[in-house]
Amino acid sequence: MRPVPLRSAGTGVLLGLAVLFGPCVRAQAGIADAPLPRFADGKQSVLVRAVPGVVKRGGLETDFLCTSFDSGVVDIGVEVFGTDGARLNDVTTGSGALLDVGPGQTVTIGTGGTAAFLESKVITLPTVAQGSARIIATSSQIQCVVLIVDGAVTPPEASATITTGVQPSAGAVLSLALPRFSDGKPATHAMLVPGVVNRGSLDTDFFCTSLAAEPIDIGVEIFGTDGGVLNSVEADNGAVLNVQPGQTVTLGTTGTAAFLETAVITAPGIAQGLARVVSTSERVICSAVVLDSTLSPPTAMSELLGYSGVAPVPVVGCTGDCSGDGHVTVDELLTGVEIVLGSLPMTECPELDVDNRGSVSVNELVRAVTAALNGCVQEGVVP
């Protein structure tokens, strides 16, 4: 009997396993779990940033403006995923990729050529209404700005920044209980978007991309100016069920000319209110834009910032708060005096050295006294 080469045997085993388990294994899709590619020069990529709400439709294009802060040359690429989570370009073959970007260099990768910007690379794509993207590189030392822009004219009729998006956190966030979806699954996670607009021809669209490994439900609740909820996710008004892994859904307060909504929320005019994005999973990332709904490209468009959780911000910047407990006490002021007099080293309370000059000035001491009397001004990061 002729011996079977090991490689052939391994291939046969893999094929057999694929036949046995293939139907039960979920296909990899979307920005969360599609394997990170290698660039054409063989270098492995890392994830720099995920972007929900990428658009290539009508006159709107999406541009990615990225600068390398690495000390060596890096490869930078953009992978665009369609509404269904399917990857639409292959960075490995050079589509959407720029190799050997030098330190400090800025590259602009676009879903189309635009009149406003000078693209270093244009990705050849079909219409994307609306999907997601993944910025990848051979180094994490990359920073990017992502803009939706009217491609036809300069200055563009409309432009808006796509934020990094927000993932919902566990719990209701508001005092109002989370809803149950019409398939019986309870919403378990939420994020908030203040400043939602549904007035005249100004409306709000929400782009949510599933990062989950299994289907999830996503909903958007709209609250009026007075705080009353205006739509029922439980009745499927503002809900999309069984969102597939990697899929991007768009929910709007109306149908817009610029975007293709998966679901339009029926709600009376609210002027400016609040939205709560709810989900059965934390594995979803959402962004929101306010836009002129009647035209494409819209005459006006702007991103809205979202918030996940509203816990008090941690104290990190209170002048004179040597112990870091959020208060400035007499003892801490005394420590400051002793540092000024030179009888204690600066290391005893670096929180007094606001300007990082290695010493405590009279201004800084007065600032600490003010903090002791009026409370600490905090500086931190809202999740």
Place this chain on the structure above:
Amino acid sequence: MNRTTSVVKNPSPWSNRPASPASRSPVWSVVAGVLVLGWQLVSVLPADAGIGDTPLPQFSDGKPAVSVLAVPGVVKRDRLQTDFLCTALGSAPVDIGVEIFGADGVLMNDVHAGVGAVLDVVPGSTVTIGTSGTAAFLETKVIPLPSLAQGSARVVASSDRVRCNVMIVDDLVNPPVTLAALGTGVRPAPGTVPAAIALPQFGAGRPATHSVLIPGAVKRSRNQTEFLCTSLATQPIDIGIQIFAPDGTLRNDVATGNGAVLGVAPGATVTLGTTGTAAFLETQVMTLQGVSQGMARVVSNSAEVACTALVLDSLVTPPTSMSGLTN
């Protein structure tokens, strides 16, 4: 992630803790003396100014305010206005106010007197406080203000459970010609970013010590970039903007004053542009060539500065388009 500011009130910082050995000793009199000296010094030091250190107000119902959000780059000029859309997220009614500071850091409205304040906002409710009435939005409260070009603002409330979006908006028509979000901006950190590019010296010989990067700075045709920086420091500071072309080459020299504003007073807001624009009033216009899309680095000799960057149509006001780079 969005930087924000808030405040924890310390109602009795002097009595919350057991007396320490130091405070029971004669040193206590020294402390008292130092405090008296401190207050005397306050009278000769620069007055509190701007969003960084102006004392937080009380609302007219007596409730003390905490700081919810500090925003550099607030605009009220010609048709451009700024609206603050804020939602109460707590379980009890809350007072919400907006304090506007001019380009020189001077507080322009008195929340304590009810100007720019909405009291007893019930949980879940959203209020919109604007620098003017606009066609696009329905303002709950309008703050009467003179034109302030570019300044800064502080959203205050009687609880920190308030979240906001801030928009620059054309006030005349709906949909507005211009609509752009304002965030809390970026703040420089100590040291050089990226490490390979040394920090400059300012013209006065003072070295820049802090930096932060803003990718996506644009200077191409009518599309230009504005940097609106507000000092949060208690003493004058220097602020500079370095512009790097797509190939990474530096296009301006802060040391010669091209892209630098020296001695920025506490609370003041300065605007540096890649060109002069119709919409904004620039403190300084940088002389630059050949950028298209590049990168900017904000440099300063203090961490106490917050900057917002906007890409906009420079030719007309309100601009045909405007987008934030620092949100």
